[in-house]
Amino acid sequence: DLGASCAFSLCSACTSDTEVCDASVCARNTSAGLVSEVGKADMFLHLGDFGYDLDTNNGRTGDQFMQNVEQLAAKMPYMVNHGNHENGAQSLAHYMERFRSQPSNAEPATFATANGETTNVLYFSWDYGLVHYVTIPTELWFGISDGKTTKQTFLEWLKRDLQAANNNRENVPWIIVQGHRSIYCSCDGDCDGDAEAVRADMEEMLMDHGVDFFINAHEHNYERSFPLYKGKSKASLVNPTAPIYIVSGSAGNREMHEPFTQDQPSWSAFRSNTFGYTILWVHNATHVHGQQVSTDPTSFPMSRYGEVIDDFWVVQKVHGPFDRALAPQGEAFPPGGDAAGLRARSLDHWLPLLGFDHRGAMAGEEYLRWLQTKDGRDAWQERLGNLQQWVHEHLGPEMTLRRKKKDNAGDVSTKSSELDGNMFTVY
Numbered sequence: 001d002l003g004a005s006c007a008f009s010l011c012s013a014c015t016s017d018t019e020v021c022d023a024s025v026c027a028r029n030t031s032a033g034l035v036s037e038v039g040k041a042d043m044f045l046h047l048g049d050f051g052y053d054l055d056t057n058n059g060r061t062g063d064q065f066m067q068n069v070e071q072l073a074a075k076m077p078y079m080v081n082h083g084n085h086e087n088g089a090q091s092l093a094h095y096m097e098r099f100r101s102q103p104s105n106a107e108p109a110t111f112a113t114a115n116g117e118t119t120n121v122l123y124f125s126w127d128y129g130l131v132h133y134v135t136i137p138t139e140l141w142f143g144i145s146d147g148k149t150t151k152q153t154f155l156e157w158l159k160r161d162l163q164a165a166n167n168n169r170e171n172v173p174w175i176i177v178q179g180h181r182s183i184y185c186s187c188d189g190d191c192d193g194d195a196e197a198v199r200a201d202m203e204e205m206l207m208d209h210g211v212d213f214f215i216n217a218h219e220h221n222y223e224r225s226f227p228l229y230k231g232k233s234k235a236s237l238v239n240p241t242a243p244i245y246i247v248s249g250s251a252g253n254r255e256m257h258e259p260f261t262q263d264q265p266s267w268s269a270f271r272s273n274t275f276g277y278t279i280l281w282v283h284n285a286t287h288v289h290g291q292q293v294s295t296d297p298t299s300f301p302m303s304r305y306g307e308v309i310d311d312f313w314v315v316q317k318v319h320g321p322f323d324r325a326l327a328p329q330g331e332a333f334p335p336g337g338d339a340a341g342l343r344a345r346s347l348d349h350w351l352p353l354l355g356f357d358h359r360g361a362m363a364g365e366e367y368l369r370w371l372q373t374k375d376g377r378d379a380w381q382e383r384l385g386n387l388q389q390w391v392h393e394h395l396g397p398e399m400t401l402r403r404k405k406k407d408n409a410g411d412v413s414t415k416s417s418e419l420d421g422n423m424f425t426v427y
Helices: 056-073 089-098 138-142 151-167 193-208 339-344 364-375 377-395
Strands: 043-046 078-080 110-113 116-119 124-128 131-135 174-178 213-216 222-225 244-248 268-272 276-282 287-294 307-315 414-418 422-426
Touching: 043 056, 056 078, 056 089, 078 131, 089 110, 089 116, 131 151, 138 151, 138 193, 151 174, 151 193, 222 287, 222 307, 244 276, 268 287, 268 307
Parallel strands: 043 078, 043 422, 131 174, 174 213, 213 244, 276 414
Antiparallel strands: 043 414, 110 116, 124 131, 222 244, 222 268, 276 287, 276 422, 287 307, 414 422
């Protein structure tokens, strides 16, 4: 998710005060942020929710957003996903027209919006280097349709596409599917009903075709799973026997951070609700290297802008459909694990702002519940009031904390991956 304002991951000069964060603004410092990946990454993947929103102010916010990302998109492929912030009649038309140059191979080939019939870029696929990429439209589960394109027509197309990709794995071994909403996540209620709805149709297909990674945005945080099937996981990234799920929706927008309101499950290898973006380097047919880069001006000294907070390697020597008999059967981190393991798996933006060490002995959400019980509700309300004041002073009065309205809003995700020596960036 990436807005025109609060586009903190574009460069360190982006703020909440203005929607303008174009090349002239970022020219002050191009050593960190997404602008620093230009010339190093081979493509950017933006996983939905653009500008906040593309049709706001009669499209002027969308125009400014496009000017802001021009410093990326004019120099390398800028690949996209449709998000829930593009669900309205006008915002959907903006999305389809602004990004109709994407390499669509969808069936049906056209889609009708408020602006008329146009290229269907809700879903499509392409090969680049050693990776087959598939962009999928998770909003089809939540009401988007023109009568011709439906969830069913998409799922039939996806099955054919993944079958063809598997037949070509000798040449293009890795498969990455990217969407907007989660199949697995653990931040809040989105990870229950909405994720379950998508998972019911998608999880078995990802297993059937040996999809290596499913990457999405929507949640304004970052979370990486271990190999995961039906809620079971294994704490190993060597020869995974199920897909790895990555949430990367924290590039920055006016809805700010996504609080963690649910316990971190055992399958979650690492999660953070700081602003940032994800990088994937596909080095060869067997090795992928990933990093999460923090770009959060609200919780760290600016000297730590661009800090890597998660670093991992995935080794897969045999690509192809996953054998369910070999799928994970246990818990990557069984309940009652050691405190050091909990600390290493989570980085919570809110605890330092509340005056607490986010590397404490408990997971973030467990610690917050303990503090409320220990100090009492009045003391807790006072602390939250101090946090509101901090937000007001540092980010402006329009940034007072508010619940994210996901029915009409979405997020932006960019990713950078290196394929056979190349890389792409995701947010």
